[in-house]
Amino acid sequence: MKVPTRIPRQLALPRPQFVRPFHQSIARTANVAPIVGTGPPPDPPTPAARNAQERLDRRKKHAELLKTAKEVRSAQDGKSSGVARRFWKEVTVREVDGALQVHLDARPLRHPNTKAIIRVPLSKPNLASALALEWDILTSAQQATKQHLIPLTSLICRALDILDDDASNSPEATKIRTTITHTVLRYLDTDSLLCWAPPAGPHDRRNDAEESLRDVQKKAAEETVSYLTTNVWPGITIEPVLDGHSIMPRKQSEGVREVIQGWVMGLDAWEIAGLERAVLAGKSFVAAARVVAEWSEGSVGTGHAVPVGRFSVEHASKATSLEVDWQAEQWGEVEDTHDVNQEDVRRQLGSVILLVSGTGKQHY
Template sequence: MKVPTRIPLQLAVPRLQFVRPFHQSIARAANVAPIVGAGPPPDPPTPAARNAQERLERRRKHAELLKTAREIRSAQEGKSETVARRFWKEVTVREVDGALQVHLDARPLRHPNTKAIIRLPLSKPNLASALALEWDILTSAQQATKQHLIPLTSLVCRALDILEDDASNRPEAAKIRTAITNTVLRYLDTDSLLCWAPPAGPHDRRNDAGESLRDVQKKAAEETVSYLTTHVWPGITIEPVLDGHSIVPRKQPEGVREVIQGWVMGLDAWEIAGLERAVLAGKSFVAAARIVAEWSEGAVGTGRMLPLGRFSVEQAAKATSLEVDWQAEQWGEVEDTHDVNQEDVRRQLGSVVLLVSGTGKQRY
């Protein structure tokens, strides 16, 4: 006898399922508002500036607009931006006690740390005039506290610090000179002028003369190295630190570093300060050494003895940035990056030329 299976009541009776509709809002037609704009239509977009002159003009106009806006805002607040806030009116160069001094009205320019009067040799009138011009374009005393607005003053003070350190009788004398020598010699092993690209392949770019990047780098390096090994460090051989497909820089032959180190330690205060600035600007020790050697009025200067063309700031800047310029010509430059860096390198190398050069009759 079979026992009937009993089904629970809740399973036997179907349950009502709640169904939620997907759309609950009422569709409405779009209500387009009429265009009621006033005035002429906006100007069409203009292409980006294609050269440095156009970019410079655009930045000048932008600066004028910002200045006008500040003046309007200051006038509304009861202030005046046009009033000069610096405490001096005129900047002059004077000869005082056998040295050149920059005067802010009647006050001599002083070292920001030691408060000593900045005294320049009589043989450096161009440096004194450039230093005076740097302070003449400042609009407030507050700007004088910003190092990027007085770069030449900082460089001159660096040379004066080295001069004072060399003349001191302390046991740790020439400490600054030794630190600078150790710093700049490190760049000899990674010199931007001695790092050459691998040999060009069939698809690599060449210039109008048919030269590859390696050919251009090699030509620039050999010219500078030949000058140095002939007139500055005769008898030594300087080799490229990166050549071919190598990725690990190699050091110079034995004895080269010792000769160059002795030359750096023998520079006067103005020359070694200029060498430090040039090396840090161009990342090239050999290019910086040639600038100092050709332009210096001191004992290491070769410009008065050799009837050769000066290694100009423009030539040095191009030599230290060959690869960057080569890539920018092929792929284009980044606005406000490559152009700003190029101008900054030229500014720093130009300050080195002002620092080490002179009339050749150095008296202090």
């Protein structure tokens, strides 16, 4: 006899069907608000400025706004914190005891460390005027403690320190001069003007004159090197330290460094201080040496042999930044970076020219 199989009730009964209702909202028309504005319609948007002059005007306007805001903030901070504004009203240049001195009212400008009066040779009136202008634009005595606001003062004091060090009778005399010489000669092995790009390939960029980056670098280097080996270091040969076929820079031939080292050690205090500033600014020893040699009023100056000013601030800054400018023209420049760096290099090279140049008749 078969035993009936029991089916669970849950399986025997049909499962309930769940119905999910769908709802649809009633479509409504949009209510457009009436136009209540008056006046002419706004100007259409203009594309971003691509012209260099437009970018320059925009940055100047932005700088003026920042300057105004800074002046307002400085005035407010001065009232709240009690910081006194500058204690001088007028800045003048006077001839005292055979030298030029910058006076803040009746007080002569002094060295910040030695407290000695800063004396500029009579043959450098432009340098003294620029120094006076640097102090005339300061708004408070506190700004005079910030080195980046008085760069020309720092450069002149560097030259005066070298003068004092050369005149001292201590066993460590000329220590500053020796240190500067060793520092600047290190840049000769990695000179930015002597490092050339590899030969151009078929797809590399060329300028309007069908020149590659290597061609432009080679032309600039050969012009400066020819000037130096003809008027400054006759008889020596300066080779490129990196010509694109190697990743390791090579040193100059034997005897070249000794000749150049003797030339650097023979510079006067103003010239060697200017050489140091120019080398650090452009990362090029040969470009800095040409600036000093062409513009100096001292014995190393070659202004009598070639026209003075041929290698200007603009030429020197372009020569030391050929690759950066080339890449910026191809890929675009970074605003507030490339342009700021270029202006800073021009400022430092300009201060070097002011430092070493003069009328040619020095009085100390």
